[in-house]
Amino acid sequence: MSKQDSWEDRYAGEGYLFGTEPNDFLVEQAGRLAPGARALAVADGEGRNGVWLAEQGLDVLSVDFSANALAKARALAADRGVPIETLQADLMHWDWPVAAFDLVVTFFIQPGSRDQRLLLANIYQAVKPGGLLLFEAHAKAQAGNAFGGPEDPDHLYSSATVRQALDGAEILLLQEKTIIRRRGRFPGKPAAVVRLVARRP
Numbered sequence: 567m568s569k570q571d572s573w574e575d576r577y578a579g580e581g582y583l584f585g586t587e588p589n590d591f592l593v594e595q596a597g598r599l600a601p602g603a604r605a606l607a608v609a610d611g612e613g614r615n616g617v618w619l620a621e622q623g624l625d626v627l628s629v630d631f632s633a634n635a636l637a638k639a640r641a642l643a644a645d646r647g648v649p650i651e652t653l654q655a656d657l658m659h660w661d662w663p664v665a666a667f668d669l670v671v672t673f674f675i676q677p678g679s680r681d682q683r684l685l686l687a688n689i690y691q692a693v694k695p696g697g698l699l700l701f702e703a704h705a706k707a708q709a710g711n712a713f714g715g716p717e718d719p720d721h722l723y724s725s726a727t728v729r730q731a732l733d734g735a736e737i738l739l740l741q742e743k744t745i746i747r748r749r750g751r752f753p754g755k756p757a758a759v760v761r762l763v764a765r766r767p
């Protein structure tokens with residue numbers, strides 16, 4: 567089964583696999599958000615983050631390769647009474663927009679190490695000069711942790727990979743840390759993550 571089909575399967579059931587509340591790190595960074603800004607939510611799944619951004623007054627494009635997930639994202643947006651634009655695309659083969667978004671947010675898309683740099687470079691290129699990139703994903707230390715993250719350790723990130731891929735970026739925050747999840751599939755459980763806030767000069 568392809569990766570895309572396997573995500574479609576996971577999203578085919580009732581309910582929201584990762585919940586409907588936004589990512590904690592995104593909420594922590596709320597002070598950096600500007601209403602009216604054009605935002606791209608990368609691999610946004612069922613839209614918990616894209617819809618939350620729309621609720622903060624941002625103009626959001628939510629992209630994922632799962633049609634099932636995006637249908638749920640649209641339903642969540644309708645439920646919350648906010649507009650959201652969705653696009654089904656494979657981000658590893660997408661014709662990425664360049665310098666098009668004031669804010670790009672990326673949570674837990676975990677390709678293999680060979681593709682991580684390319685993905686990150688494309689994500690960064692999508693940010694307008696002066697715009698911001700927020701990123702969080704499972705870090706190398708998540709290997710062997712039963713509470714989430716890819717099974718293959720090659721799909722975990724290091725902060726060094728993130729830094730190298732963002733050539734020229736102003737790094738405002740880059741850390742690897744173990745957090746205790748507040749929400750999602752494993753509330754109360756630890757997760758090793760890489761977190762980034764960067765500005766495109």
Ligand SMILES: C[S@@+](CC[C@H](N)C(=O)[O-])C[C@H]1O[C@@H](n2cnc3c(N)ncnc32)[C@H](O)[C@@H]1O
Nearest residue numbers: 573584609610611630631632656657658673674
């Ligand atoms: C762990 S989920 C995270 C979803 C969402 N960011 C969140 O935090 O709730 C990973 C998401 O990446 C999407 N994804 C993985 N590879 C992708 C690709 N090549 N193109 C588009 N979406 C992809 C999956 O469909 C899934 O929605």
